[in-house]
Amino acid sequence: MAYRGGCAAFALLAAFAFDAFGAPPPDFTDVVKRSTSVVVNISSTGKAGRLASDAASGDDEEDEERIDEGSDSLGTGIIIAADGYLLTNQHVVENADEIIVRLADRRELPARVVGSDARTDLAVLKVEAQGLPTAALGQSDALDVGEWVLAIGSPFGFEQSVTAGIVSAKGRSLPTEPYVAYIQTDVPINPGNSGGPLINMKGEVVGINSQIFSQTGGYMGLSFAIPIETAVDVAQQIRAHGKVSRGWVGVLVQPVNRDLAESFGLDAPRGALVSKVFDGGPAAAAGVRPGDIVTSFDGRPIVVSSALPPLVGQLSPGRQVPLVLLRGGREERLSVHIAELPEGDPLAAATPHPDVPERAANRLGLRLGPVPPDLARLLGLGSGGALVEAVDNDRATRAGLRQGDVLSMLNGNPLEGPEAFDRAVEGLPTGRALALLVLRRSGPAYLALRIP
Structure with missing residues (x-):
């Protein structure tokens, strides 16, 4: 009786949901029937490499799983050309000695890597076949938050598994891949789904499932897909040139929070705050300065800082584009030349902590000292600045200040030294x-701190 009562209650709830929303739950069967033929299972054998565990949490060392010599990595891919070109994630085939692709018709074919791109975690494969069905490609820009989408893949080796959810957000930026504006969904994704399609209700591929954000290593409701426009552009460049070229203007940017907005004289947090301008780069030549806030790039408004890197990256080197920024509360219009993104990472690792001498803390709870010459050279600091030797205030700690930071500017003005900083703070x-420009070996950043 309890079982029947439960069924009746469920039926009542379903009927209420139908009446409340005016439509039945979606039926994915037609979409799945039209889509499964273009989805392939990928298995690779080779040297130790990253498994398709897809963890995108903050601690790479804890979340990254690795496979031993000779073990298998399972993933998914889609067919993008009838003559055997496939698209998948780079980490599915990374360091592989042998790659086997299983088609929906159960054929198994060896594959080779045509090329890959680490910055987007994408790879193009080739199998020797003709007349293959190809994926219908949609437009990720046309997706609406709340729209139904589904994924097809091989989670834990269970091929052609279908899961569904909705678009949770668009244009998400992850710390490790700033050049991708990810589609966030709540579609269940697990190891083996990597490289598989995110599909809309028209049966069109709108993204490539790539990562999850997790504190456990398993799915926790946050999945991320690479927009199909980004994936296709990468695939076309790899096939045509064997590599991917991206635009670069030579700045580092960060978000503008409420306190930073106030310190820069903005009515609300918006734009991308320039924390560093690389010497000799296009932005430096155009006149961009640290502390500028980019509000428009190439005619497109910049509301959040994460929107800027993908816009720059998708441009072809050689173009000249307009740039609108706020400087000292006034709007400035510049023109910047797009260069090619350099190979490698221009930033080093974390700043080492110096020995802490006994100095008196200032009004903000900071114990400051002069910047050692070798550290100043490493950070590109010409003169002045103040080294944070200790943080004795919870407010400063919560603002993000830490031992080893170098303070180079206060409210847009260069700091001549620790004494100058203390004098300026005492008079506020x-x-x-306050807006503090902090230099670290991992990169500069503006931090906001209020006078207690």
Whole structure:
């Protein structure tokens, strides 16, 4: 009786949901029938490499799983050309000695890597076949948040598994891949789904499932897919040139929070705050300065800082584009030349912590000292600045300041030294928001701190 009562209650709830929303739950069967033929299972054998565990949490060392010599890595891919070109994630085939692709008709074919791109985690494969069905490609820009989407893949080796969910957000930026504006969904993704398609209700591929954000290593409701436009552009460049070229203007940017907006005289947080301008880069030649806030790039408004790197990266080197920024509360219009993104990472690792001498803390709870010459050269600091030797205040810690930071600017003005900083802070009113430009070996950043 309890079982029947439960069924009745469920039926009542379903009927209520039908009446409340005016439509039945979606039926994915037609979409799946039209889509499965273009989805392939990929298995690779080779040297130790990253498994398709897809963890995108903050600690790479803990979340990254590795496979031993000779073990298998399972993933998914889609057919993008009838003559045997496939698209998948790079980490599915990374360091592989042998790659086997299983088609929907159960044929198994050896594959070779045509090329790959680490910055987007994409790879193009080739199998020797003709007349293959190809994926219908949609437009990720046309997706609406809340729209139904589904994934097809091989989670834990269970081929052609279908899961469904909705688009949770668009244009998401992850710390490790700033040049991809990810589609966030709640579609269940597990190891083996990597490289598989994200499909809309028209049966069109709108993304390549790539990562999950997890604190356990398993699915926790946050999945990320590479927009299909990005994936196709990467695939076309790899096939045509064997590599991927991206635009570069030579700046590092960061978000503008409420306190930073106040310290820069903005009515609300918006734009991309320039924390570093690389010497000799296009932005430096155009006149961009640290502390500028980019509000428009190439005619497109920049509301959040994460929107800027993908816009720059998708441009072809050689173009000249307009740039609108705020400087000292006034709007400036510049023109910047797009260069090619250099190979490698221009930033080094974390800043080492110096020995802490006994100095008195200032009004903000910071113990400051002069910047050692070798550290100043490493950070590109010409003169002045103040080294944070200790942080004795919870407010400063919460703002992000830490031992080893070098303070180079206060509210847009260069710091001549620790004494100059202490004098400037002593003369400011209580509650005033400060904008501090902090230099670290991992990169510069603006931090906001209020006078207690």
